[in-house]
Amino acid sequence: MTNKKLATGFEAVTEACFDAGAKMMFGYPITPVTEVFTTWIKKGGEYLQTEDEIAAGFGVCGGLIAGQKAFTATSGPGHILMQDALSMAEGMRLPFVAIIGQRGGPSSGTVIYSQQEVTLACFGGNGEGLRLVYSPATIEELYSLTREAFNAAWKYQYPTIVLTDGYLLKSRGVLAIDKKMENVESYPLVKEGEKKHWRNIYTFEEELNEEVLRSKADFEKNKNEVVRxxxxxxxxxxxxxxxxxxxxxxxxxxxxxxxxxxxxxxxxxxxxxxxxxxxxxxxxxxxxxxxxxxxxxxxxxxxxxxxxxxxxxxxxxxxxxxxxxxxxxxxxxxxxx
Structure with a gap:
């Protein structure tokens, strides 16, 4: 049954995170995504406000490895700081979900709107851009693509970004959503008590080359299922x-x-x-x-x-x-x- 109501963009995103089965948000407040953080908290979601976006990003990585469906939200300078964690998530194939509200740049720029974080979202960090990046156009897509982002992240094991902006997040409109979408369940990537050699640093260039090509082949194999x-x-x-x-x-x-x-x-x-x-x-x-x-x-x-x-x-x-x-x-x- 379709549920119809008035909602802002950030309310749609937050509801999608809950409905996707997210359990933990790591973050540091920054306009225009602060309301995602505060709405998550008001609705009773578990959270950790970290000292900065670097810590938030690596907090997400830790939660994911433990099997927690964790996520974050950030923007502009915070998005830049989070590239270290996103790059590690790309290398380790972690299902890292980030809601990005683009700011005008360079630097702190303006706080509400731009499309100037496209390159950063798609190809930030030292890697090959093996990420999934969704660009919603409506409040309803903010909801549906956030749900889809969690599912794709956990199914294909790539960092996944919902790339939006303050205009859409702060807009209010009719949100008609079908809550029947099934969730891909999370699970511990390293089980309790398990000893696992999970590499993020390689001694030989040939080893890293093989790993990158393997991950790229997976990306291409799954492309037709993900592309929208x-x-x-x-x-x-x-x-x-x-x-x-x-x-x-x-x-x-x-x-x-x-x-x-x-x-x-x-x-x-x-x-x-x-x-x-x-x-x-x-x-x-x-x-x-x-x-x-x-x-x-x-x-x-x-x-x-x-x-x-x-x-x-x-x-x-x-x-x-x-x-x-x-x-x-x-x-x-x-x-x-």
């Missing part, structure tokens, strides 16, 4: 907009308006930035006249799109970029005038 995307008005489109998160939601509104004026515009919205739905994107990108990548950064989404697009596709690509600024439907419509 949305096509909107793409059946007979001539111009393809590519956008993610709440910019993707604004693009849908813009497309409806542009089509009223006779422009055949459609949207490809990557819901998972890692892995990226390259095969599905290529099917459309190869037959349109133009691609326009719209984002609130100076090309972080564009870098992913260009790297993932098949080299034989020669469709011209244009860029609409407003770093650290919200992009409303009107700005996109204006671009095509």
């Amino acid at each position: 995307w949305e096509n909107y008005q793409t059946e007979e489109t001539e111009i393809l907009i590519v956008a993610h998160g709440i910019v993707g939601a604004a693009a849908k509104e813009a497309i409806d308006e542009l089509r009223k004026n006779g422009l055949k515009v459609g949207l490809f919205r990557p819901i998972t930035l890692r892995p990226f739905a390259n095969k599905e994107f290529d099917k459309i990108a190869g037959r349109v006249k133009k691609i326009v990548i719209v984002e609130s950064s100076l090309g972080q989404l564009a870098q992913i799109v260009r790297a993932e697009m098949a080299p034989e596709i020669s469709t011209p690509v244009e860029y609409l970029q407003y770093p650290a600024l919200g992009i409303e439907a009107e700005k996109i419509v204006e671009y095509f005038k």
